[in-house]
Amino acid sequence: MVSFRFHLFPALLALSLVPFFPHSDAKAENEPRALSAAGEVFPFSEATLGPLGFVDVQALDPDIRVELKYASEDNFMREAVYGGLKKAYLREEAAVKLARANKYLKVMRPELTLLVADALRPRRVSQMMWTRLSGSPMQRYVADPGRGSIHNYGFAVDVTITRTDGERLDMGTPIDYFGELAEPRFEERFLKEGRLTEEQVANRRLLRKVMYAAGFQGIPIEWWHFEALDKKLIRRTYQMVE
Template identity: 45%
Template sequence: MRELVIFFVLFLLGSCSPVQEKEHVEDETNVTIIFSDSLRQKTDFKPAPLYAIDSLEKKIITAGLVNIQTLIPDIIVDVRYSTPNNFMQRDMYGSLARIYLQPSVAEDLQKSQSALKEIDSTLSLYVYDGVRPRSVQQYMWDILEMPIHEKTKFVSNPKNGSLHNYGAAIDLTIADSSGVPLDMGAEYDDIRKIAYPRYEKAYLDSGLLTQYQVANRELLRKVMKAGGFWNIQTEWWHFNRYNRAKARELFEIVE
């Protein structure tokens, strides 16, 4: 009889809150296991590094210029002067990974992108450079070892202020659906005369440029003209939106 009473008391104790607490613990354990499994499945996942805005970019933003990708999300950006892959063969911009232009110039660039998409929706403008603060321009001018008459073909004298310094000029090309730049017969920042639009016919006649390469350059000029830009005669990739006098009237140089 005494054993029966003990059994009955233990049965009552076992049917009360301690069991519920145990079930609650098991639920928490299950949640933890599921969470751990989820983490285990994502061990190869690495979050993208946070983008840090440095002093150069802060200067550009403070001057009122805009990141072109906020206005033209499908445009491709490759900031070459943030790498050694340019004719200066050194990093000029540091961590800058965005292209900035004056707001009105960015809006006109959007027109050029739209004009290109109307011709071929698989193509996109592919941008190398936009605003270039004069402090960077000065550094480029100082270290570029060329005779003055040659140097001014590729880097404007910072005393005068270039259209890049105003955020009113842009360097770019066209890319295909895979994001690969079209063949222009000369790479970006190529200082050889084969990159000069003024010599295209001569190079075409000699066979050093193909009709396909020239046609790609002509397409770039056509769609940029739709946004009000024009090409210079020593760089197939460089387009101005305003002349220097108009840029000076409308904008301030980004120092």
């Protein structure tokens, strides 16, 4: 995958972003549960996410759009598995980086904004995905729930770019497309073969440019997936949301 570097004026790097810790009175007996760093168990609800260090990304930057794929039936499972959760939550450090990436994008292209399709994901949902694809070639696109996805820690985000009028930029495939056409490592080949257009590849590069500039890392098999810290560091330091 091609790496890109992006430099802005130092003043832009000193963004003043205030963490937001949401509260909710909603309680449900069968909600998924989250572990704190101290090993305590909390109900996975918006009331508990703030104290656990998770932030609503739109509280940091209201311009970021959120359309969670797994809160609707618009996903490969054709099932809404997030219950009533509609907000995108990340660990504070990841949320700050995402807001920074959107600021960079706005400087370059004021008519564009980031759109989040997935952020914090309970491990029970990863298990559902893994089971649904069990035995198929597509299973390699889903993290083994035994080890956990970086989404389960709140440090991964699935993101694309949209115009302020709501029209998404053409990236060549939708998010959650299981196939080589979605893999950044093959973009140059598909461009030469005519399976991806110059515009589609340029749009992907723009996304990588602003995300990398903000401190995210990409992966070679999904153009939309970015991680805020090194995987090994995350797994050593943080607990997963169950």
